[in-house]
Amino acid sequence: MFRRSSYASVAAGNAAGSGQSQFAAPTRPGAFSHIPNTNSTPGPQATHTSTSHSRHHSRTVDAEGHHNSMSTSWGRGGQLPSYGSQFGSLNSYGGSGQDGLSPSFFVPSYLRGSRHAEKLEEAHKAKFVAQRDFRSNHSSNAGSLSTSSSSVNLHKMIPSHRGLTHDIIERAPVFVEEPVAPWPTRWSDTDKYTMLEVLEDGREAKFTTGAQKTHDEAASVRANYHMPRQCGIYYYEVTVASKGKEGMIGIGFSGPKVPLSRIPGWEPESYAYHGDDGQSFSNTTSGKPYGPKFGTADVIGCGINFRTGTAFFTKNGVYLGPAFKDLKTDRPWYPTVGMKKAGETLKANFGQEPFVFDIDQMVQAEKMSILSDISRTKVQSISNKDKTPQDETALIHDLVAQYLTHDGYVDTARAFSEEIMEESRSLANGGDSSFMYMNADEDLDAINRQKIRAAILDGDIDRALKHTTAYYPSVLRDNENIYFKLRCRKFIEMIRHCSELNAQCHPPTPPSKRSTASNGHATDDFDDFEMELDEGLGTHNRTSTWGTENMEMEDELGDKEAKLADLTEETIKYGVELKSEFAGDPRREVKKALEDTFALIAYETASESPLAPLLETSGRLPVAEELNSAILVSLGKSSSAALERLCQQTEALINVLGEDGGPGAFINVRRDFLQ
Template sequence: MSTANSNNSTNHHHGDRDLGFWFLEQSRLASARGLTDMDEDEDAPTELNTINSSGGFLVVSPDKLSAKYPNVNLHGHDVGVVQANKPAPVKRLVYYFEIYVKDAGTKGHIAIGFTSESFKMRRQPGWEANSCGYHGDDGLLYRGHGKGEAFGPTYTSGDIVGGGINYDSQEFFFTKNGAVVGTVPKDIKGPLFPTIAVHSQNEEVHVNFGQQPFAFDLKEFEAQERMKQQMSIEKISLPTNVSHQIVRSYLLHYGYEDTLNSFDMASKSTVPPVHIAQENGFDEQDILFALNERKTLRQLIRNGEIDFALGKLREWYPQIVQDDKSATCFLLHCQKFIELVRVGALEEAVKYGRMELARFFDLPLFEDLVQDCVTLLAYERPRESSVGYLLEESQREVVADTVNAMILSTNPNLKDSSHGCLHSYLERLLRQLTACCLERRFLSGDQGEAFHLQRVLNSSKKARC
């Protein structure tokens, strides 16, 4: 242990505690991840809205999934139009619904589209402002006025027609018998309701809001849209040596010395030298600090050898574990308790809990995690319980990351004592990516899929398989 490191412990005391508590929060988040679904759930349309419709001109079936025009229309306002009971959900990549034209009636004046909540329920979708509709009799698309534009084929009895919103491209799209007819910019703001209209005698349509399989392959369409996103990302040119340096900095930051050596050896003849340290404020010395010690401690913790890890810390970095009620010590003692449960040494776990965890029982900041640890003892198969997350490898990683960050924080030359210890340069780039994607979604009125980095990484992995 150098004198510089020892003197530095006082200067970093408050910062160290903050770092430990940051990782303690990551442990809490791990317990919550299993309870929340990745996708945001929204109420989607399930049936036709018989309350808000032109009820005098159409008959809706008892199941509210079919509509028929029983009369002879006399003029243009005698439209049988009906919206869905709920607006199209917006927090997804695509929304889509279909109609089956059971009978095109005498004139085939059938339309499918989207309308706003204030839409006049005596008009075809697309004939009024804030609406868009694809019409069966002429194949034209109407967008907010009575004049249609060339769009696609007509449709009639026996056809299945669909309408969708692509929130990523901000477009409406329509389909016929399972194939995309065309797309058009979505220039309507606010909630949009799936809408159908019938306008001549005996016209009848059945609506499918997803209760039955669609004729259109929606999953394949979504996959293609995600592939477009991926391809647009991969078109961005990034010099090999820059990406190499970013990956290298990640391995250095977390102390993966053996992997780093293999990585350097494998890329020695393929990656040209790069000097981005001076150009981008990157100082490799900051994350080379104590690399061998950090590697050793990470391996011990990942192997569940907590006693050995504590011994090495007391020998190499006593200032990190001198406060026996710090968040770092707490996480290490919790992990020791967890490892005893993992191997079935329950009596020893109880003794260790009484000896080491007891001091944290009355401290509010630690109470919830202490309870989760102790709860492991209540289950015959703790891995399958609500606190089973503690027995996952990810919990060991949290503890290993905590110790790694604490050691980095003792570096007397470290310019950024918090962010520099918590996140590698690669992770900072990914955090920036997340922020940009969230901002882009905000600028689109919070429409489209919520951004989940793990899903993006997984989809990228699948694309390469």
């Protein structure tokens, strides 16, 4: 838990790093300065390149955070149902739907589970965590302004200090490194022709009466964001709410600079399917026969397959075939609709609702064909050892064996090696020994590392610390943050233990009321923290003394209670020690971790508190892994096993293959291959 929040704080720090000025002056003026910014530039999204989106994000994270700490009504602005009131009102800013990250965040059905959707969701969550983070910081720590700016400096320094970053296991927040392009969520309030009105939370576009200057004049509107090619396939649908008199309606997409006074398809850089004649238009006023005409109540879908560079349309759930090919996929295409006569009204579905056409199936089929392509791939690798080509099976054996040894799973490595030997022996059938390649190289280090890991996984941090200090004295000295995490983990284990004992002493009895009475201790000498400790843990003692009124199990209970009391005292002592050791540490993640850890004490039954995830034993593994890596590095070995590197390379390659909407866009390494 605290690990998560700590990277959230890293996120906040980094976000601030990229748009520092906000963080340095995080007060109202900074926050407000964005409003005119958003409203006065007409159609900012139209001119934004994808890189400017990233700035947009970090800015929003920051600004939103401040808003929330200033006044809650601002935060709620985002949930106000009506975007109808046009700019000038604060809603259009507060309705951060413009960012695609509004509280009403949605994932179109065909993108669920995709890597891009995950990234956007992560960015979305990170924003809220950052807000919460800021709020808690703000309320609990008056000096937060100065610390946050100092942490900015710290985070800016880290990347040059590779040794340090290496130890941060957490997945770096995605939006910091590469902008995550949001998908369209609504028609733009600003990137539209004046005779169009945008209604219904931006979902509806309506042609209002106005004096048309020329016969040709029409009115178009673009969506707030372009169709992200990282989706592989992007698709949206439009329902013709009313076709007006002639049904001169065009549905399609266009570049950001295409004039909006014409129906899409007629201008260069615009493509559309027209309702009055059923023709498809690309960049010119002469169309090509494409599909049926459409009118009131028809649902028209428009999609781009960025992998193949083609676009297609659907009508009432029926696929109409490819309409355009050889699309340039390296530029932003905005969903665009245009119309010509009063009363014409179109309602868009960007994925907020189920689609009429089974686009999910189409995307799935695309993905399946790629996956089967992958499973047919013949793998060969060239071994370092004897320079002979290895087949897939041999490579996998090596990868597994090396991983097990590298990460210190000594017993497993031994068992695996034996089983492989047996297999080879029966295969070799006497003589042929080409299959005898396995020999788990068991070195002393592997065994030592195994001991340390086992200790941490058992929750015995003291033993782990003892072993580490004995075998690798420099590691804890050189990796202070790991040392810190171990110390924190020990504290958590102590609380865990207390909480377990406590549960034994108090089998499900009516939840004892938390005493609010003064606890009679002389508190003068204690600092705030200790008071908290006392209040939290002290109650256990008190309730237990009251609890012994039922005498049956008194002896056993008494024993346990005595133990609990001892342990509690010990825990408090340790906590004080821990706090005094690290209190002066300026690092934001250290502060955050301390805060979270100590917050556990505030709960009478920590295991039932919202912070319970901190107590889970699954939190031991990351600590163990981090220490293991640090030891490996100190031994001059690679900190990651070959299999791990293979995962890294794969993910990086898939990212590269997906950024431009290529086949990688359809693959989610984690979901499709690791889970």
